[in-house]
Amino acid sequence: MSPTRVPVVDGWFTAEGGEFRLLGTCCRDCGAVYFPREDAFCRAPGCSGTELAEVPLSRRGRVWSYTDGRYRPPAPYPSGPERTWRPYTLIAVELAAERMVVLGQGAPGVALADLAIGMEVEVVPGVLAEEDGRTLTTWHWRPVPEEGPAPDGRPAPGEAS
Amino acid sequence: MTGEVAVLGAGMHPWGKWGRGFVEYGTKAARAALADAGLEWSAIQSVVGANTVRCGYPGQVAGATFAKALGWQGARVTSVYAACASGARAIDTARAQILSGMADTVLVVGSDAAPKGFFAPAGGERPDDPDWLRFRVLGATNPAYFALWARRRMALYGDTAEDFARVKVKNAAAGAANPYARYRSPVTAEEVAASPVVADPLRLLDICATSDGAAALVLGSVETARRLGMARPVRIRAVSSVSPTHPRTALDLPDIATDSAPPGSPVPDPFRPSIARAAYEEAGLGPEDLSLAEVYDLSTALELEWYEDLGLCAPGEGAKLLREGATAPGGRIPVNPSGGLASFGEAVPAQAIAQVCELTWQLRGQAGERQVPGARAGITVNQGLFGHGSSVVAVR
Numbered sequence: 001m002s003p004t005r006v007p008v009v010d011g012w013f014t015a016e017g018g019e020f021r022l023l024g025t026c027c028r029d030c031g032a033v034y035f036p037r038e039d040a041f042c043r044a045p046g047c048s049g050t051e052l053a054e055v056p057l058s059r060r061g062r063v064w065s066y067t068d069g070r071y072r073p074p075a076p077y078p079s080g081p082e083r084t085w086r087p088y089t090l091i092a093v094e095l096a097a098e099r100m101v102v103l104g105q106g107a108p109g110v111a112l113a114d115l116a117i118g119m120e121v122e123v124v125p126g127v128l129a130e131e132d133g134r135t136l137t138t139w140h141w142r143p144v145p146e147e148g149p150a151p152d153g154r155p156a157p158g159e160a161s
Numbered sequence: 162m163t164g165e166v167a168v169l170g171a172g173m174h175p176w177g178k179w180g181r182g183f184v185e186y187g188t189k190a191a192r193a194a195l196a197d198a199g200l201e202w203s204a205i206q207s208v209v210g211a212n213t214v215r216c217g218y219p220g221q222v223a224g225a226t227f228a229k230a231l232g233w234q235g236a237r238v239t240s241v242y243a244a245c246a247s248g249a250r251a252i253d254t255a256r257a258q259i260l261s262g263m264a265d266t267v268l269v270v271g272s273d274a275a276p277k278g279f280f281a282p283a284g285g286e287r288p289d290d291p292d293w294l295r296f297r298v299l300g301a302t303n304p305a306y307f308a309l310w311a312r313r314r315m316a317l318y319g320d321t322a323e324d325f326a327r328v329k330v331k332n333a334a335a336g337a338a339n340p341y342a343r344y345r346s347p348v349t350a351e352e353v354a355a356s357p358v359v360a361d362p363l364r365l366l367d368i369c370a371t372s373d374g375a376a377a378l379v380l381g382s383v384e385t386a387r388r389l390g391m392a393r394p395v396r397i398r399a400v401s402s403v404s405p406t407h408p409r410t411a412l413d414l415p416d417i418a419t420d421s422a423p424p425g426s427p428v429p430d431p432f433r434p435s436i437a438r439a440a441y442e443e444a445g446l447g448p449e450d451l452s453l454a455e456v457y458d459l460s461t462a463l464e465l466e467w468y469e470d471l472g473l474c475a476p477g478e479g480a481k482l483l484r485e486g487a488t489a490p491g492g493r494i495p496v497n498p499s500g501g502l503a504s505f506g507e508a509v510p511a512q513a514i515a516q517v518c519e520l521t522w523q524l525r526g527q528a529g530e531r532q533v534p535g536a537r538a539g540i541t542v543n544q545g546l547f548g549h550g551s552s553v554v555a556v557r
């Protein structure tokens with residue numbers, strides 16, 4: 001039997017409708033967008049908004065900065081000493097529409113040499129770790145392929161649509 | 162302008178990895194500060210402790226812990242926490258008590274016994290805690306954030322790994338002359354370049370260690386200082402304790418994402434420069450009036466950022482200021498003459514108090530080999546996670 005797949009945090013991303021997206025919330029009163037989501041109160045000073053609607057964040061953004069982790073991070077990162085340790089990249093991505101920066105790990109195989117500030121990246125589903133017989137799912141950032149259609153069938157940037 | 166308070170005494174326990182408890186370190190620093198002030202413990206009317214979250218319950222009621230360790234004598238006790246800014250917030254609390262007339266003599270103490278390696282959040286399953294989440298979901302350690310900022314500087318301003326190494330070389334040379342520093346050996350640029358990468362582009366010697374250490378101050382009214390026969394006491398003229406303004410669009414630890422800025426709105430005011438700006442306004446002086454600065458060099462690259470945020474140079478010119486030697490001993494504005502976090506390693510609740518101890522000794526002309534000649538005014542600056550800015554201006 002294959003392990004159950006569970007999101008590492010509930011309600012932060014979805015693959016419903018066949019398209020993987022990060023999920024934030026948007027204040028109905030002032031339009032402020034939140035990720036991680038705010039569900040009870042808008043945090044904008046002067047806004048008394050209490051209704052926040054779930055919204056998908058932009059699928060693509062540009063690299064604001066990036067680094068990697070060369071040492072095993074401490075708990076609660078799901079990587080106890082009994083597991084194999086695989087260094088990973090961390091990418092901070094600027095989403096133009098939301099005017100916000102969202103961190104994420106790079107997809108497996110994305111190396112520092114593949115990245116540059118300003119480069120376009122897209123959010124893709126990923127696996128964080130196996131833990132207690134469960135597969136913890138997460139989001140990853142991955143450079144947008146330069147040529148050919150993107151894996152989900154959408155045209156690559158610059159391609160005539 | 163707010164009123165001034167006087168530094169009656171300053172004391173420290175040397176930084177290191179001593180393997181003993183934080184209460185012992187803090188008590189030693191407190192006794193040293195009392196001796197420096199020439200005051201008996203019984204003359205202290207209030208104790209303000211900067212908390213440590215790593216040392217159990219006593220660490221979270223630090224004011225009471227040190228009052229007990231020094232011998233209960235009935236003084237008012239207060240305990241404050243503001244992450245890396247805890248020590249400065251303890252000073253701010255003491256100042257408010259003095260200026261409001263609640264107390265004439267206040268002892269401020271911060272002490273820590275730090276674990277080895279990365280700082281990590283407390284245990285348990287806490288998906289509503291941003292600090293827990295960044296470790297859980299991303300494995301984003303503190304150095305990862307320092308590295309993101311460092312790479313951003315390289316891309317925006319052309320800073321190089323050699324510039325970052327130069328900060329370490331400068332601070333290690335200063336720390337070698339400081340008996341309270343943990344690392345007392347000079348470091349070469351080659352040694353920085355040969356140290357392992359922790360979070361690219363930062364190497365082990367670019368990132369501050371975690372240490373045991375303690376610092377204490379005895380603060381009092383200027384009146385009290387005169388009564389004690391101090392003709393020209395060091396005076397704290399400003400304590401900035403500002404918080405950010407919404408939306409925060411600069412990525413900061415422990416957050417996984419920034420706030421979102423409304424479309425078409427101007428770029429929001431960044432937090433770090435606002436910390437020093439508030440201190441300058443309160444002190445009625447500016448960067449051109451400073452003799453020295455103690456900044457929170459959690460990483461070498463971050464020290465350059467502080468030059469700009471303090472207004473010592475224009476944005477993007479931090480590395481140039483360093484290369485010119487302006488921030489080295491003998492330069493126009495020496496930064497971290499104590500050796501900084503590069504030479505101390507971080508003992509969280511003690512560090513911002515230690516910065517003010519250094520200002521005190523420098524302004525009194527008691528800093529020995531590392532003395533900045535004729536020091537008249539100094540500033541400290543640091544930032545604690547979860548939105549705590551702190552900056553202290555002291556003058557003599």
Ligand SMILES: [Zn+2]
Binds near residue numbers: 027031042044047049
């Ligand atoms: Zn709102």
